[in-house]
Amino acid sequence: MGFAEDHLIPLVDEGLGNSAYLLDLGDGRALAVDAGRDLRALRAAARRRRLTVAYAADTHLHADFLSGAVQLAHDAGATVLASAAGRRAFPHRGLADGDEVDLGGLHLRALATPGHTDEHLSFLLLDGGRGVGVFTGGSLIVDSAARTDLLGAERTEELARAQYHSLRRLAVLPEETAVWPTHGAGSFCSAPPGAERTTTIAAQKRTNPLLAAPDEEAFVRRLVASLGSYPAYFARLSERNRRGPTVLAGTPPLPALEAGQVKALLADGGQVVDVRPAAAFAAGHIPGAISIPLREQFATWLGWLLPDTTPLAFVVGDGQDAEEVVWQAYKIGYERLAGHLAGGMPAWRTAGGSAATTAFVTADQASDGPYLDVRQEAEYAAGHVPGALHLELGDLAEPAGHAADAPAGVVVACGHGERAMTAASLLERAGHTGVSVLAGGPAEYAAAHGMRLEAAADGGDR
Structure with missing residues (x-):
């Protein structure tokens, strides 16, 4: 059976901003691509179509989630497909550039696309020798490319140059080729906000600013300039994925x-x-x-x-x-x-336990005192309260120790209040008192206090 669009089921993790894919191979078997350890949605989709996962492909050693490939191999006997260069320490079929896997009518061709990681592969799906789509993982994504600084600052530019050549390689695929990335909007590996989850080669040649870069130097500058902070746990998971996550027997208990x-x-x-x-x-x-x-x-x-x-x-x-x-x-x-x-x-x-409280205030109730904005740098630069102190939420946790930089009696704010409450709890744990949290964002606060938001171009605090 050949490929049809409704054979491909994207499975989006909105929190991590990632997409896994389940491909119905047409004979009761399926291919899973970049499946995470939480397999609930994937298994539900497979049950609906009465599919058994026969193959589990990983485009790279993920830093932002543990792979579900080992679990699928254990539970369903799936063959794990991954880069031979990744040196994974569990049974898998190691692939190099140009290798093909017969899926039973459809074929999967490995394309070496380093940049996001050294061993990164994209997988071109072939139907009768014709490429119908490409699973690009953290290489070409919608209107961008995944970050290249996960292996250390000293390798960021080197990997950005590799990413340049990988994107150029993918861009020469036929324009009608579908592009199925793993990282999407909301992922700290990459993508611009509001981006679509999938695209085509033609669309990316029109809209991706990195593909529009006139040369390698401009590409590297644009990509590196777009790199913001990322979660601390990213430093641990690539190696855990190389070794292989522990196989689980059902949902672990929470006593x-x-x-x-x-x-x-x-x-x-x-x-x-x-x-x-x-x-x-x-x-x-x-x-x-x-x-x-x-x-x-x-x-x-x-x-x-x-x-x-x-x-x-x-x-x-x-x-x-x-x-x-x-x-x-x-x-x-x-x-x-x-x-x-x-x-x-x-x-x-x-049981006699003490309880603490934190002031959760609306914009008109908030004081005119120190204002701490804990949003990401890009959010802050787009518009913030004049005179605001800016510390990203991630910088308040130990061992960074930046909680000490917050002034007394501070009003903590983000976009709605959730991250601000997290920040306040970190400040309180560090000994701060008189902390209040804004139930809302900078626009509400500025309006209530007779201010106009500043953007980075206005010369406001960074």
Whole structure:
């Protein structure tokens, strides 16, 4: 059976900004590309189509999530397809540039496209010898290319030059060739906000500013200039993916803990993570707890702000899914999950535990005092409150120690309040008092205080 567009099922992780793909091969088998460790959506899609995953391909050694390929090999007998240059320490079919895999009518051709990583492959899908689409991973993505600084600052330019040649190689594919990247909008590996998840070679030749660069030097300047910060956990996962993640037997447990057990965990150096909405955390929380609301971006901030070696206990609110906490943590390699507080904050108070509060204020209630903006650099540059102090949320966590740079009595703000509440919890853990959190963003604050937002071009603080 040949390729049809409805045979390809994109599976988007909105929190990490990534896409995995499940390709129906037409004979009851499927190919999975860049599947993550949280396989719930992929398995549901396979069940709907009555498919068995026969192949699991990884375009590169991922830094932002643990691969699900080893799990698929264990559970379904899938053949893992990956770069031979990646030296993976588990059974797989190692591929080099130009190698082809017969999928049973369709073929997959490996194209060496280094840049995002050294061993990066793109996979060209062939139907009767004709290329119908290419899985580009972290090479060519929608209107950009994935970052090249994950292997250290000393190699950023070298890899950017490799990325230049990789994108040029992909750009000579027929213009009608579909482009199926892994990294997309929301990914700290790359993509500009609001970008589409998939594209074509023709569309990228029209709209991708990196492909429009007149020469290699201009390309490198543009790509390197676009690189912002990225989560701390990225430094660990490539090697874990090379070794192969531990195979899991179902959803790992998150045991119920009594208040006394949580107190003991804190005394032994553990950490409480409060996953309730920001307003619930503000109204009362365990002193020293870190607020990371359970939402799509939960894994990113967990991995950015806390080490994976610290035992974690969670405060979960009514109606929140503890299983979601587990998978968000496990997909980025956080496995030291001690459990969740049984009965939540009411049980904590009943057991005599103290509770702290944080002021959560609207723009008109916020003081005119120091204003701390914890958004990413690009967000801040696009428009911020005049005179605002800017520290990215990721810079407030230990061991960076930038929490000490925040002034007393500060109003903490982001775009809506979730990241600001996380920042406030870090400041409070570091000993700050009188911290308040803005329920809203800079536009609301500026309007309430008679200001006009500044952009970086205005000469405002950076």
